[in-house]
Amino acid sequence: MATSVPTVEQLPADAALRLMAGVPVGRVVFTEGALPAIRPVHFLFDGADVVFRIMADQRLAAALHNTVVAFEADEYDAVDGTGWTATVTGHATRVDNxxxxxxLDGLLPRPWGPEAVLFRVEAEIVTGRRVGY
Amino acid sequence: MATSVPTVEQLPADAALRLMAGVPVGRVVFTEGALPAIRPVHFLFDGADVVFRIMADQRLAAALHNTVVAFEADEYDAVDGTGWTATVTGHATRVDNxxxxxxLDGLLPRPWGPEAVLFRVEAEIVTGRRVGY
Incomplete structure (x- = not known):
């Protein structure tokens, strides 16, 4: 492996979404109090949308609603230094129906606490890359 | 496990930093073209600072330099549904010396491609939480 050349491969959207669908936890990336913020959450795909449940007080729930967020998942193999990352970017809306x-709550794993709120993210932009040697 | 109560425990800064230091890949969270963005990267601690190497063209390197970023690492155990996440928030500066x-380049794993740029993040805010059942 030591002489091989590292590579970065851009993934098509369908491949990126397929990889994301295979992992249990993703990360929602947003802005909170003018600072970049990130939270790992359980998620699933509901049609083309990402749905996640987040531990959120009213302030955080309001900060997320109707904003554009990034939703990322990745896997990394520490042995051979390879991995992939995929990101969905789009508007997040609180699920209130x-x-x-x-x-949706029945499809997700049990929440990590009582203050759980569901959000839906439209997959308006999908990107992915695979890195390795 | 089915009857146990899920918990969310806030971690003290030193515990959060210790957990981060034990994983090979973290994620830098920033703003790119007014949208939230995230990239997994190799990283290390240099004193109290997070140092990471990112595949960045000049536009991305300029977008990161002198901005406030979040730097996150986490681990999740899919078997028992437990995990932790830790985030350092602070100013990112390009390393140009x-x-x-x-x-620093000698301390990090080999880059994933030729357009690698080093950044340093001052750990101005450190947060962490452990979740589980």
Whole structure:
């Protein structure tokens, strides 16, 4: 491996989404109090949208609603130094329909605490890259 | 495990930094073209600072320099649903001193491509949380 050349390969959107769908945790990236912020969360795909449940007080829930967020997932193999990352960027909206909440909440793993809020992110931009040797 | 109560524990800064130091890849969170952006990178601690090498063209390097970024690392155990996340928030500056670049570049794993730029992030805010059942 020592003599091989490192590579960065841009992934097509469908390949990036497929990789994301195979991992249990992603990370929502947003702005909180004018600072960049990130939180790992459980998530799933509901059609073309990313749906995640986040521990959020009213302030954070309000900060996320109707904003553009990035949602990222990745995997890294420390043994051979290879990995991939995929990011969905789009508008986040709070899920407030009771039937929707019940349906989606049942599909996600149990929440990590009582203050859980569901959000939906439209996949307006999808990017991905695979890195390795 | 099914009857246990999920917990979220805030971590003290020293515990958060210790956990971060044990993983090979973190994620830099920033703003690019007014959109939230995130990139996984190799990193290390140089004293109290996070140092990372990122694949960056001149535009991205300029966008990162002298801005406030978040730098996150996490681990998640899919079997028992537990994990931790730690985030350092602070000013990012491009490392441009040749001796510094040589020293730090030698400590990091090999870059994933030719357009590598080193950045240093001052750990001005450190947060962490452990989640689990």
């Amino acid at each position: 009771v039937a929707e909440i019940t349906r | 040749v001796a510094e670049i040589t020293r």
